[in-house]
Amino acid sequence: MIVERVDDREVSRLCAAALDLPEDAGEAEALVRRLGAPPAGRVTVRFAERDDAGRLAGAVFGSISDRDPHLGHVELLVVRPDRRRGGIGRRLLEAAERGLAERGARRVRIGGNPPCYAWPGIDVRYTPAVCLAQRAGYEHTDTAWNMTADLERAGQAKQEDEERLDRAGVKVLRADAAAPEWVRGIWGDGWAWEVRQAQGCWVATRDGEILGFAAYGANRPSWFGPMGTAPAAEGLGVGRVLLRRCLADQYADGHRTAQIGWAGPVAFYSKTVGARLERIFWIYTKTL
Known part of the structure; x- marks a missing residue:
């Protein structure tokens, strides 16, 4: 079941368990807290899916660009490891797209919405996320890097x-x-x-x-x-x-x-x- 409200603490625990890279899982609480406190006036959307037992199975955060009101960003998309390959990521991405479109977006970018962001884009080591983006009709439009x-x-x-x-x-x-x-x-x-x-x-x-x-x-x-x-x-x-x-x-x-x-x-x-x-x-x- 897709819901529109979810507690940051639940999402933090989900990210700590589901983010495959230790450098991200170790900062799960901090990155969720940062995305939850963006610059004043930023338009945001949040969706989550719960399983039949009411447990959080996945979550997605999105927002409208502070500079372009027609550009939406998918900033966080995470699925519990034991619930992967069941369509949850696709359903959450579609929910985010609809929510951003309702708020004026004509384009959606899977990537950070500076100045408040968790990642510039999809780390190439998150292979399932790359595959999801490609299946959903997204095009690779830019590359960024950390040192x-x-x-x-x-x-x-x-x-x-x-x-x-x-x-x-x-x-x-x-x-x-x-x-x-x-x-x-x-x-x-x-x-x-x-x-x-x-x-x-x-x-x-x-x-x-x-x-x-x-x-x-x-x-x-x-x-x-x-x-x-x-x-x-x-x-x-x-x-x-x-x-x-x-x-x-x-x-x-x-x-x-x-x-x-x-x-x-x-x-x-x-x-x-x-x-x-x-x-x-x-x-x-x-x-x-």
Whole structure:
């Protein structure tokens, strides 16, 4: 039976049991909690299927894009292991499509709805999810990736970088409440929202002017990002220092690796902290 309301705690337990990758199952509660508290005004849909005994057999979360009112996102789709291959995933996906269409969607994307998301798309190792998307008529429209940083060494400060900033009059400090507004002024509401949700954030300043920021733990506890530097900081190495400060914090919090989510400048992260490409995500889209 398909229902429209489900308790986050039930979904968290389902995800912990059903997500096949340990890095996802271990953060099940955090990712469900994040998807359950999106930016203000976001239109969301939720459906679940219960078995005859009333137990949760599967769940799907979806939302309308904050930037495009005609684009819907399927953000989470999970089925209990002992109930797979029985059509539950297909029925939940169809329910999400109908719910999003009723709220204005003309296209649906299986992938993250930034700035609040759990994954950019389908991790290619979730083979049944890829097969479901293809059977349901979705097309592979984009690819995203995460990079993995080994925190045993990645967060170690490079003295020469720190000294270079000091000679240039740049101070690196933990962010205060004003940081999100500065981020909003340059990069918009999305990154500003992520900075507000972050577990930690560092900023580089000179003469009272913020030159750059880096945050971590905004969407997932073990994930790094976002990070940005202002034009005035080019060539100073601000990004390298901010990145290492954040990774050092994550190491101190007990993480041994960090995911650089939806990573952009691959060469920068590889050279600076030895990060490697690891998680690959396929993003699927369908016209309704």
